[in-house]
Amino acid sequence: MDKIAQISNQFIEENTHFPKLINEIQKAFSSKKTIAPLRHHHDFPNPTTGADTTLLLMPAWNPSEDAGVKIVTISPENVQFDLPSIQGTYIYLDATKGTIKAILEAKELTAKRTAATSALASSFLSRTEASSLLMIGTGALSINLIKAHASVRPIREVFIWGRNFEKAKALSKTLQNEKYTVTPVQTIEEKIKEVAIISCATLSKRPLVLGKHLKPGQHIDLVGAYKKDMREADNETVTKSSVFLDTYQGGLKESGDIVIPLQEGIIQESDMKADLFELCAATKKGRTSKEEITLFKSVGHAIEDLAAANYYYKKYTNA
Missing domain, CATH: 3.40.50.720 (NAD(P)-binding Rossmann-like Domain)
Structure with missing residues (x-):
């Protein structure tokens, strides 16, 4: 089995060129290749903080090319722990073999793709x-x-x-x-x-x-x-x-x-x-x-x- 790449928040931060990322997201939306079912959205109690935590599961795949799923939690009261409210991981897959190609830290991945999508809309x-x-x-x-x-x-x-x-x-x-x-x-x-x-x-x-x-x-x-x-x-x-x-x-x-x-x-x-x-x-x-x-x-x-x-x-x- 090929080695699974571990892609950190730091790597994502240091290797983002917004015009190119925006272009990749635009190509994905203009193509009809990618299949993405409605994401799972679950709220569960968090008695320690007094505010619900949200769990999001977001899968997508291009048949015979690539696939992936993001697992994210949003905890609005994480400020009391000096942590960002959004935490998560992205599992990037080979859509043909089903093997894992990479695990990406989702904090920066989410921040960058969200910002790039807003900029795409702004264009x-x-x-x-x-x-x-x-x-x-x-x-x-x-x-x-x-x-x-x-x-x-x-x-x-x-x-x-x-x-x-x-x-x-x-x-x-x-x-x-x-x-x-x-x-x-x-x-x-x-x-x-x-x-x-x-x-x-x-x-x-x-x-x-x-x-x-x-x-x-x-x-x-x-x-x-x-x-x-x-x-x-x-x-x-x-x-x-x-x-x-x-x-x-x-x-x-x-x-x-x-x-x-x-x-x-x-x-x-x-x-x-x-x-x-x-x-x-x-x-x-x-x-x-x-x-x-x-x-x-x-x-x-x-x-x-x-x-x-x-x-x-x-x-x-x-x-």
Whole structure:
């Protein structure tokens, strides 16, 4: 049996070129080769922290080529253990023999592929001249989202807001040598009206992006709110926007950002403009005017993981 590659978070961090990773994910969505059943989503009690832990199982395969499954836990109260909320492993397989080709640490794999997917959506949905970004959230995804968005748009100004202002300041310092300026802000309201792109990656249960603050031409990237009782944007944001999903399969069922307004009759499933399969295959259009407000809701998909695992495996083996 061939030796199983062990691909660490550090390797993934040091070997990510967002334009190339975005291209790999775009090819995966535009192709009809990859099969990905609806992911398993299970919440189980965590009495120690007082908040449920979520277990996600995300399989995908290209027949006779490659396959894989990601096992992820999301524990919102991991901050008390000084740990990221997302923990996991990706098992990358030979789809012909069923053997394991690699085991990848899923923390950075998930962060990179999620950020790359948001940037892929932005390439269809934000204005081509978009030069400013408000990052809402200071978790593990925030730096990756900033870098990924800046790889597809000419970002010159970034503003960061988090519940802990000190974390926002620390994040800004980490990015001080990038090609754009990075400024921590005390409130969302002070910059949300000014920026071209708003990216939100939090575990919030109440809306942080409010429609009353939005202006024509903005693009909203919602990455958090992975459960039905979580929301990052209010109803006014959704009704003001042209709404796009990573997939109909997950986007219509898993996140409160879409599920709650659907249940309340604020929007209908037919109001969804397109998903990434349609955008990448050019069967539906993204942004259609400079004044349009676009909203992309990401819940994550196994196709993204498999494309990313293949990307890093080839890097690791110099294939």
